[in-house]
Amino acid sequence: MSANVKQKRTLLEWVRGYTGQKYITTVLFLLIPIVLLTLFTLIPAVNMVIFSFQERDQLGVNPKWIGLDNYVTLFTDPTYLSTFKNCIYYFFGSFIQLALALLIATILCSKIKFGNLFKGILFFPYMMNGVAVSLIFRRFFQKGDGITNSEGTLNTILALFGLDPVKWLSTPGLVNVCLVFASIWRYIGFDIIMFIGAIQSISPDVYEAADLDGANGWQRFWYIVFPSIRSIVALQLVLAIKGAASVFEIPYIITGGRNDTSTFVIKTIDTAFVYKKVGLGSAMAIVLLLIILIITGIQKLCFRERK
Amino acid sequence: MAENKHYFDLKDYTFKETPKSVRILFQVLKYAFLVVCCLVVIIPLIIVLFGSLKTHDEYIQSNVFALPAVPQFSNYVTAFNQGNVLRGLFNTMIILVISCFGTIITGTMTAFVVQRFNMMFTKVVKAIFLIVALLPSISMQVTVFQIVNKLGLYDNMAAPIIMYIGTDIIAIQIFIQFLDNISVSLDESAILDGCSYPRVYWSIILPMLRPAIATVLVIKFVGIYNDFYTAQLYMPSPKNAVVSTALYTFVGPYGAKWEIIFAGIIICIIPTLVIFLALQKSIYSNLVSGSVKE
Structure with a gap:
């Protein structure tokens, strides 16, 4: 009896004490996050690996084990991996985007009137709804037919210069450039803000020292500004590569992936949800995941070396 | 101090001895470049504004740059009443409020436990959260879909809400990084005063995390308000439309009626614009601090 009471008291003490509290708080605080993480990330991730070796539909009725067949299909049937070639457009687009953003950020950090206005206008598209942006660009590149539509914005501008209208969204090759343009339009504001933040975090003392040493503007940029923002540029570049590998929204809404504008992610979603080939879709998702892991690994290695 | 705001100047790119005329040319080029960039941003938007104020016939016949003869607001009425936009705005707002609240509570709690308690278990959890952040979210949906379906959450507003709360690992990372810079001595002194751990979290950590919470809110707002595929995939019925999907369905029945x-x-x-104008400065700084920590 007395032993029992004593035990109870120690349990209570343990709960009140800080070690006990630590464990209980840990369990209580992490309960919901871990349940959600398990449900929506861990289980799907494990399923993805399993499904990629199966032939199964959306509901998972009678899944069949087919070994590596999905991967074989993926790497032999050109309809799947060929969608990666469209990512190259976005990849080059992101270089242009970064260079342009760096130039704009540099100008906005110099003595300039209406700097905030320029910055605000250039940044705002980043805040805008992706569907709205996509619809705006559908109209922007539209080719008028005179019955249901007048010429779109870009063709109207061309007409001002006496040029003929162009079928922007149905000419192979050109259409991807248009989509990349829309993508740059939407995301460049973010890069500009990041670069401005990085440039402004450079201590003014460094500039004064450089001034005393008689550095000119170009030298200042090359020896002070650029080294200080190099890590940000590298980070944005990695994000750009990852972004290019997983482009989805803009081509999906503007062209629906038609006219050879499909990307790997659109193909994945279509395979899984339109053609109901969940196994093959999972295999595609695994391939994308591996690519992203490799890029991240390279990024980690490079950053570590520099440190 | 005001001078320090301008870190360097394009005009200095030319050598000090350059004649004044060249410097002026540089100034002109600088502004011209910015104006052209801004026009590229504004023109597509202006077209939309003009077009939305035109009648259907006017839209077909007139040049895109032509001002509407008489501004029409009937397109707005149609969009509001038939286009499900009002419902979309309402649903988006509900989803936004609940998910933001949920993310902040669960995110700060997770960060507190994981960053402050140096146990084997919390270390493992932290590592898992960091690794999981790498998974590409869109293609994950291939298998997340089955789970949502099994839970009976398909075509239910709870699905995106739970997913926004449960898969926001970036928010947890931001909170953890922020906590790294808050001294543990504050917690310790509170504990000496007899505070329990939940109490430390509530009275000390949570108020201290306010700037990080602002960052997460900004990122969350931009992310959720603009998210398209989660709603498209999990809530196909019109009664569950959010802003993005409501707008997307316009393309079908109104395919030829661009003015609507x-x-x-x-x-x-408009809601984005209002929020942007009101919070401009903090949005910039929050986005910068949010993504540097990524």
Whole structure:
């Protein structure tokens, strides 16, 4: 009896004490996050690996084990991996985007009137709804037919210069450039803000020292500004590569992936949800995941070396 | 101090001895470049605004740059009433409020435990959260879909809400990084005063995390308000439309009626514009601090 009471008291003490509290708080605080993480990330991730070796539909009725067949299909049937070639457009687009953003950020950090206005206008598209942006660009590149539509914005501008209208969204090759343009339009504001933040975090003392040493503007940029923002540029570049590998929204809404504008992610979603080939879709998702892991690994290695 | 704001100047790119005329040329080029860039941003938007104020016939016949003869607001009325935009805005707001609240509570709690308690278990959890952040979210949906379906959450507003709360690992990372810079001595002194751990979290950590919470809120707002595929995939019925999907369905029945689509676009952009104008400065700084920590 007395032993029992004593035990109870120690349990209570343990709960009140800080070690006990630590464990209980840990369990209580992490309960919901871990349940959600398990449900929506861990289980799907494990399923993805399993499904990629199966032939199964959306509901998972009678899944069949087919070994590596999905991967074989993926790497032999050109309809799947060929969608990666469209990512190259976005990849080059992101270089242009970064260079342009760096130039704009540099100008906005110099003595300039209406700097905030320029910055605000250039940044705002980043805040805008992706569907709205996509619809705006559908109209922007539209080719008028005179019955249901007048010429779109870009063709109207061309007409001002006496040029003929162009079928922007149905000419192979050109259409991807248009989509990349829309993508740059939407995301460049973010890069500009990041670069401005990085440039402004450079201590003014460094500039004064450089001034005393008689550095000119170009030298200042090359020896002070650029080294200080190099890590940000590298980070944005990695994000750009990852972004290019997983482009989805803009081509999906503007062209629906038609006219050879499909990307790997659109193909994945279509395979899984339109053609109901969940196994093959999972295999595609695994391939994308591996690519992203490799890029991240390279990024980690490079950053570590520099440190 | 005001001088320090301008870190360097394009005009200095030329050598000190350059004649004044060249410097002026540089100034002109600088502004011209910015103006052209801004025009590229503004022109597509202006077209939408003009178009949304035109009648259907006027839209077909007139040049895109032509001002509407008489501004029409009937397109807005149509978009509002038939286009489901009002419901979309309402649903988006509910989803936004609940998910933001949920993310902040669970995110800060997770960060507190994981960053402050140096146990084997919390270390493992932290590592898992960091690794999981790498998974590409869109293609994950291939298998997340089965789970949502099994839980009976398909076509239910709870699905995106739970997913926004449960898969926001970036928010947890931001909170953890922020906590790294808050001294543990504050916690310790509170504990000496007899505070329990939940109490330390509530009275000390949570108030201290306010700047990080602001960062997460900004990122969350931009992310959720603009998210398209989660709603498209999990809530196909019109009664569950959010802003993005409501706008997307315009393309079908109104395929040829661009003036109504335009009105829908403008209605969608207005809340973003208001928030942007009101919080401009903090949005910039929050986005910068949020992504540097990524």
